[in-house]
Amino acid sequence: MTPVSYHRAGSAADAIRLGALDGHRLLGGGTNLVDLMRKGVEQPAALVDVSGLSMLIKESADGSLVIGAAARNAAVAAHPLVRTRYPMLARAILGGASAQIRNMATVGGNLLQRTRCVYFVDPAGSKCNKRVPGSGCDARGGFTRYHAILGTSPSCIATNPSDMAVALAALDARLHLASAAGVRIVPLLDFHRLPGDRPDIETILAPGEVIVAIEVPLSDVALRSTYRKVRDRASYAFTLVSVAAGLTLDDDRIVDVRIALGGVAAKPWRALRAEAALRGGPATADAFTRAAEAEFADAAPLQGNAFKVPLATRTLAAVLTELSGARA
Incomplete structure (x- = not known):
């Protein structure tokens, strides 16, 4: 057994200082990191417990929603501000996941969770560039049902597993990142990286930097919004395709639209091409289908996940049709 030391951060400053030390990993609810430690994927020398940091969920002076990084997922989903405005x-x-996991998992940890690619979590039997840079990618030529079709590279085709991050991407959320140098605010859309030739570098988080809060701007689009997840079974299953979408309408004209997709890329995928095609146009089922087809025009599926292109196209069109009340 590999010994692991444990430290509890009493403040953000503690988390920054301890998290910057070599071999130290931040621990929120542990729902992802502990699993990866059991499988031998993660082997930290020390764990820094940050579950005692801010769990606050509040409205800021400008109407934005501010969520402390240690807030539990279940608490965020149940909060009246979230349920009514977002x-x-x-x-x-x-x-x-499940109710038990949502009760434990933190918002910050959710955004930092690593892929569930079966080759990534198999250090004894599979090559993975995300786990060991330069070792190869056994997913290519393997079982690819759950893998990416957008933004892939020869080095990696894994997907990001977060549902929450997809909605936050559509909502133009911003992350507050703290370090010894101070706090910087970055769009969530810029936080996760596409794999390129370094799939092991998954976010822009710098050494010694900690997520301390998530800020979600107030918007009319969020009020008329939904999230749909397509998966192989009804519960406790990862995404094949998911859609987070919101609309504002003036009669049958689309004033604004926000769309993000899950299960299709290494990061929450903002459907900017579809949004541009729809904004200012008619809210019709045909328009939604054409916009969805345009978004996936550059998809690069493999044999095992080619079904995701028509599935995602139909799902996106169906979600927008439902939100707008247009005839299917």
Whole structure:
């Protein structure tokens, strides 16, 4: 057994200082990190417990929603502000994992969770560039049902597993990242990286930097929004395709639209091409289908996940049709 030391951070400053030390990993609810330690994927020398940091969920002076990074997923989904103003976020959280895991998992940990690619979590038998850079990718040529079709590279085709992050991407959320140098605020869309030739570098988080809060701007689009997750079974299953979408309408014209997709890329995928095609146009089923097809025009599926292109296209069109009340 490999010995692991344990430290409890009493403040963000403690978390920053301890987290910067070599071999130290931050521990929130442990729902992802502990699993990876059991499988031998993660082998930290020390764990820094940050579950005692801010769990606050509040409205800021400008109307934005601010969520402390240690807030539990279940608490966020149940909060009245989230349920009434950001329904897509509440539904995305409730679509993830199980009630027991949602009660333990933290918001910050959710955004930092690592892929569930079966080759990544098999250090004894599989090559994985995300786990060991330069070792190869056994997913290519393997079982690819759950793998990415957008933003892939020759080095990696793994997907990001977070449901919450997909909704936050559609909501233009911003992350507050603290370090010894101070706090910087970055768009969630810029936080996760596409694999390129370094799939082991998954986010822009710098050494010694800690997520301390998530800020979600107030928006009309969020009020008319939803999240739909397509999976192989009704509960406790990871995403094949998911859609977070919101609309504002003026009669049958689309004033604004926000769309993000899950299960299709290494990061929450903002459907900017589909949004541009729809904004200012008619809210019709045909328009939604054409926009969805445009979004996936550059998809690069493999034999085992080619079904995701038509599945995602139909799901996106169906979600927008439902939100708008357009005739199917």
